[in-house]
Amino acid sequence: MKQDLDRLMAERNLDAIIVEGPDGFANANPDFTYMTNGVSLTGTVLKRRGEPAMIVYRAMERQQAAETGLTMVLYDRWNMREIRQASADNFSAMVEHRRRMLTDLGISGRVGLYGTVRAGPFFAIMVALAQQLPNFEIVAEFENDLFAAARLTKDATEIARLRDIGQKTCEVVQAVVDFIQSGHAHEGIVVDAAGTPLTIGRVRALIGRELAARSLSSPYGTIFAQGRDAGMPHAEGDDAAALQLGQAIVFDIFPRDQAGYFHDMTRTFSIGYAPPELQRTYDEVLGAFDYVISELEAGAPTKPYQDMVCQYFEARGHDTIGRTSPIEEGYIHGLGHGLGLEIHEDFGFPSGADRGDVIVPGAVFTVEPGLYYPSKGYGVRIEDTIYCTPTGEFESLTPFPRQLVIPIH
Numbered sequence: 001m002k003q004d005l006d007r008l009m010a011e012r013n014l015d016a017i018i019v020e021g022p023d024g025f026a027n028a029n030p031d032f033t034y035m036t037n038g039v040s041l042t043g044t045v046l047k048r049r050g051e052p053a054m055i056v057y058r059a060m061e062r063q064q065a066a067e068t069g070l071t072m073v074l075y076d077r078w079n080m081r082e083i084r085q086a087s088a089d090n091f092s093a094m095v096e097h098r099r100r101m102l103t104d105l106g107i108s109g110r111v112g113l114y115g116t117v118r119a120g121p122f123f124a125i126m127v128a129l130a131q132q133l134p135n136f137e138i139v140a141e142f143e144n145d146l147f148a149a150a151r152l153t154k155d156a157t158e159i160a161r162l163r164d165i166g167q168k169t170c171e172v173v174q175a176v177v178d179f180i181q182s183g184h185a186h187e188g189i190v191v192d193a194a195g196t197p198l199t200i201g202r203v204r205a206l207i208g209r210e211l212a213a214r215s216l217s218s219p220y221g222t223i224f225a226q227g228r229d230a231g232m233p234h235a236e237g238d239d240a241a242a243l244q245l246g247q248a249i250v251f252d253i254f255p256r257d258q259a260g261y262f263h264d265m266t267r268t269f270s271i272g273y274a275p276p277e278l279q280r281t282y283d284e285v286l287g288a289f290d291y292v293i294s295e296l297e298a299g300a301p302t303k304p305y306q307d308m309v310c311q312y313f314e315a316r317g318h319d320t321i322g323r324t325s326p327i328e329e330g331y332i333h334g335l336g337h338g339l340g341l342e343i344h345e346d347f348g349f350p351s352g353a354d355r356g357d358v359i360v361p362g363a364v365f366t367v368e369p370g371l372y373y374p375s376k377g378y379g380v381r382i383e384d385t386i387y388c389t390p391t392g393e394f395e396s397l398t399p400f401p402r403q404l405v406i407p408i409h
Contacts, residue, residue, distance in 0.1 A: 001155045001362065002034070008149050009049045014139060015109030017146065019045035020117045029116040030260065030341035031147045036068040038259030045070065045115075046107055056101065073105065095128045102133065112139045114147055144355070148346035152338060153362030159387060161261050162340070162364060166385060166397035168214040169255055169263045173400055175210045176203055176251070177269075180243065184409050185272055190243040200224050201239030207253070216255040220343065223252035223266075230268070231374030233333060233381065245272040245408075248378035250370075254343050262343050264366050265398040266383035271406050278378050281371050282404045285380045288312050288369040289402070292335065293384075298361055298392035302347075303354040306335045309369050318371055321351045329373050336366040339385055363388045364397070 009017065021032035021043050035045040035053055041064035047053040056073045057065035065072050078100045080093065087093035102108070113126065130138055154162065183190040183198045190198045207222055221236055226243070229235040230250040243249075252266040268285075270278060288309050295308065310322030310331060319330035338347030347357050347365060359365075365388075370381030384398035 001153050002150060003155070004150050004153070005047070005146070006050055008146050009112075012112070012139070012141070012146060013110055014049060014112045014146065016046065016048045016107045017112040017114060018107065019047075020113070020115035020122065021045065030151075031114045032116070033260045033341055034147060034151060036070070039064050039068045041065060041068070043075070044101075046073075046102075046105055048106055054105065077101075078104075091124065091128075095125055095132070098125055099129060099132055102129065102136070108133065108135045110137045110139050112141065112146055114145070144346060151340055151345060152347055153360060154340065154364055154387075155362075158261070158340070159364075161257065161259060162263065162385070162387070162397055165216065165255065165257045165261060165263045166265075167399065168216060169253060169265055170398060170400040171214065172207060172210040172216075172255070173251065173253065173265070173267060176206060177406055179203065179206055180269075180271060180406055181408055183243075185245055188245050190245070190271060190408065197242035199239065199243065200226065200237045200241050203243070204237075204239060211255050215258055218253070218255050220254060222254070223250060225250045225379075228374045228377050231329075231372045231377065231379035233370065233372060233379070243271055246270055246275055246278075248278055248380060250379055250381050252381065252383065260341050262339055262341070263397065264339055264343060264368075264383060264385055265400065266368060266370075266381045267400065267402065268380045268382060268404060269406050270404050272408050274404050277376070278380070279404065281373075281378070282380050284313070284316050284318075285369050285371055285382055286402060289367060289382045289384075292367050292369070293386075293394065293396075296359065296386070296388075296394050298359055298388055300359050301354070302335075302349040302357040302359060306349045306351055309335055313369075313371065329375060330371060331369065332372055333370070336368055336383075336386075338363070338365050340364060359388055361388050361390045361392055 019032050019035050041061040043055050043057040045053055045055055053070050054073050055065050055068050055070040056075050058075050078097050080097055083096050084093040126138055130136055183192050223236050225235045225237040226249045227247045229237055230248040249269045254264040256262050292305055310320040313320050313331045321327050321332050334351045335349035338345030366383050366385055368383030372379040384396045387395045387397055
């Protein structure tokens with residue numbers, strides 16, 4: 001949580017942090033969005049350990065800066081026009097402006113760098129500052145950094161937002177089910193009252209409208225993959241394809257709200273009926289999902305849950321990433337990932353080396369076992385977003401039934 005930042009900075013021996021925000025859009029810069037409380041603007045967040053965070057903002061974004069609730073510092077406090085006139089070139093001017101900013105605001109010692117930036121120019125400026133400032137040590141963390149640790153646990157305001165987006169996402173999925181059921185079966189496909197096929201493209205257009213009506217967006221698209229495409233986890237689906245009876249449809253939707261928070265859920269459907277092999281595979285995936293949910297425990301390491309699912313599927317005749325790598329069919333990915341201001345936050349149930357991730361109260365993550373057989377023309381995945389409450393209980397933020405067959409007339 002944000003209230004843990006000072007403690008986490010102390011644990012990492014950080015005297016200050018810089019969070020760059022050249023792009024304040026939520027999907028592009030989650031650490032900056034986290035510090036600005038979801039307000040989109042251009043600026044830089046600076047924080048000394050034990051002191052309130054500051055936002056260095058442009059005059060045209062004064063209102064947005066005020067909405068962040070951070071201590072406001074005007075970028076033009078250091079006159080860039082005068083600095084440029086006294087500098088040899090634009091790069092030297094940028095370095096001098098930043099040098100004055102950091103010096104005047106007391107940003108020194110071991111300083112952690114975060115945010116989304118153009119790597120080359122930012123690196124050049126930071127290297128120059130490190131050479132000019134006598135007490136300025138750049139700290140760049142590789143994984144499980146300060147913000148990954150802080151954002152792992154969500155506060156009550158974040159959970160309320162995540163519940164809301166989860167409910168709205170389920171409403172969108174229900175609208176898709178209703179749309180499919182408004183059609184009828186005709187020669188192996190689904191058609192509307194005029195006899196026009198219902199296509200994946202029409203479904204995708206409906207999804208877009210339903211998301212927009214709930215002030216949600218889908219910056220990374222939506223997976224609505226049928227048949228063989230359903231057997232490839234990230235295949236988005238063929239918009240021209242008509243909805244087929246008796247074929248697996250993997251519907252993976254991961255929308256974002258206006259403050260930058262995501263939900264992530266997957267349901268696998270089959271319209272009208274399910275062939276016996278598809279139904280059996282679905283039951284096995286659902287069995288793995290229920291098994292994991294029943295065994296979740298606060299304080300437990302995540303790696304054993306991935307191993308558990310591999311063993312579960314292997315006992316039922318499926319190959320898994322636990323014993324075969326690379327692998328293209330069977331259970332081919334990790335069990336889940338952290339969720340919040342990114343679809344995949346820096347927390348998970350790894351298929352490879354154990355990083356030491358542990359389920360902690362306040363964590364939000366997905367559980368998404370799946371089996372994939374493109375050579376057989378189908379795939380199955382079931383996914384909920386799960387919240388570990390402060391008391392160590394587990395709540396699904398995805399209140400939607402897990403049922404394979406969508407009945408149709």
